[in-house]
Amino acid sequence: MGVKVAINGFGRIGRNVFRAAFKKNVDLEFVAINDLTDAKTLAHLLKYDSTFGKFEGEVSYTDDALIVNGKEIKI
Numbered sequence: 001m002g003v004k005v006a007i008n009g010f011g012r013i014g015r016n017v018f019r020a021a022f023k024k025n026v027d028l029e030f031v032a033i034n035d036l037t038d039a040k041t042l043a044h045l046l047k048y049d050s051t052f053g054k055f056e057g058e059v060s061y062t063d064d065a066l067i068v069n070g071k072e073i074k075i
Contacts, residue, residue, distance in 0.1 A: 002027030010035040010042050032074045039066060039075050
């Protein structure tokens with residue numbers, strides 16, 4: 001478990017930072033995402049990207065969180 005990180009804005013840049021950290025297996029623990037969009041839409045945007053393709057991990061959601069590879073990230 002590494003440094004706890006929250007992302008303020010899960011737009012193009014926020015999602016790409018998350019993807020890059022996930023892909024390079026960086027020692028960061030994402031604990032929260034601040035965004036106006038609902039969890040269902042954020043999950044879809046993370047999972048499918050027109051430039052980088054499909055996200056390699058497992059993505060699901062609840063009303064107030066994203067769940068990525070079994071780890072809950074509050075929204």
